Amino acid sequence: MTGSTEFGLFAPRKTMTAAVCVVAALALAGCGGKKNDVSGALAPSHVTTIGVNSYLWRASLDALxxxxxxxxxxxxxVIITDWYVNPDKPSERVKVSVTILDQDLRADALRVSAARQIREGDxxxxxxVQAATVQKxxxxxLTRARDLRRDSVGG
Structure with a gap:
């Protein structure tokens, strides 16, 4: 009886330990393969090495x-600009704020706001700010982000 009790208590632990080792080995096996191929791991619209969608981030920096x-x-x-004075309109200045809200490349993952000031005396x-300006x-x-994505996917 001592032998069966001993195996009865320790056999499940050995089985669980073996099962954990097998699961860990399978998980690690999935890490191998091509190191530069991320197309199978993430959808092209979700590729990011930063906290937000990298296409929206790069496109925002390009646009500003x-x-x-x-x-x-x-x-x-978050991207916040300083006041910008257009050389063609020196009595007007604009400040822009861009917030990327998601890691997916979607229109609702982008929020743009702008402030405008005009000079009156000193x-x-x-x-x-016209709503059309922010929309444009x-x-x-978004167009630049889609172009960046299309160029990176090779299409």
């Missing part, structure tokens, strides 16, 4: 490249 940046946080997905005064900037960023 003519403006001085105050803050850019790739993990939080002071800058807040002025309304969002479209520029």
């Amino acid at each position: 490249s003519f403006m001085p940046l105050v803050q850019s946080d790739s993990n939080g997905g 002071a800058w005064v807040g002025a309304p 900037l969002e479209n520029v960023i």
